[in-house]
Amino acid sequence: MMSNGLTTIGFDADDTLWQNEQFFRLTEARFTELLADHAEADHLSGRLLEAEKRNLGHYGFGIKGFTLSMIETAIEVTDGNVPASVIGEILAAGREMLRHPVETLPHVHDTLEQLSRNYRLVLITKGDLFDQERKLAQSGLGDFFDAVEIVSDKTSGTYARIFERHGDGAQRSMMVGNSLKSDVAPAIEAGSWGVYVPHHLTWVLERIDPPTDHPRYRQIDHLGELQPLIKMLG
Incomplete structure (x- = not known):
């Protein structure tokens, strides 16, 4: 003492x-690539951040909330037309984050x-x-x-x-x-x-x-x- x-x-x-944060950044970059045909990377990152802010009170902090915010953003920027394959890629990215070695x-x-x-x-x-x-x-x-x-x-x-x-x-x-x-x-x-x-x-x-x-x-x-x-x- x-x-x-x-x-x-x-x-x-x-x-x-x-x-920790580096895995979020890498996944966000992957997310912007998946939706490159629908919006610029900076715009997507901004929309994603807005979704994360809105969702903190619902999902809390962490990878699961981040994944749900990516899906929500993908639906928004494509006016509900995001391909199921892209949703699958986002879910896979979230699971990969949850498996990443410490x-x-x-x-x-x-x-x-x-x-x-x-x-x-x-x-x-x-x-x-x-x-x-x-x-x-x-x-x-x-x-x-x-x-x-x-x-x-x-x-x-x-x-x-x-x-x-x-x-x-x-x-x-x-x-x-x-x-x-x-x-x-x-x-x-x-x-x-x-x-x-x-x-x-x-x-x-x-x-x-x-x-x-x-x-x-x-x-x-x-x-x-x-x-x-x-x-x-x-």
């Missing part, structure tokens, strides 16, 4: 511990292994339950975590409840992730430390300005810098 009381560290999963990011394993000796580690991720469980199992990182929380969304209330349930409250906790909007800002609002680890690909809906003037905000380049940061804070 740090001298300032840190006992619990929460980690985001997608694009913090393992690659690729952990640099420094993840060693950092979690070392921190797990002195802190309670909690995986806090949003998305499809089955897919997140699959990725955690394939990653080989599950044994480092004292608890796993797969949530529908990440708000200050979410972090307050999780850090109370699995730790000593938000004030003695830290959240680490690649999304300022989901991982950092609401965790800080709940009272914890928020550590931003940028990923070169971040979904546009997860982007906000960093709270650089907040005393509990920090940014590191990669997870290999997390332990030195914690030591410095202590």
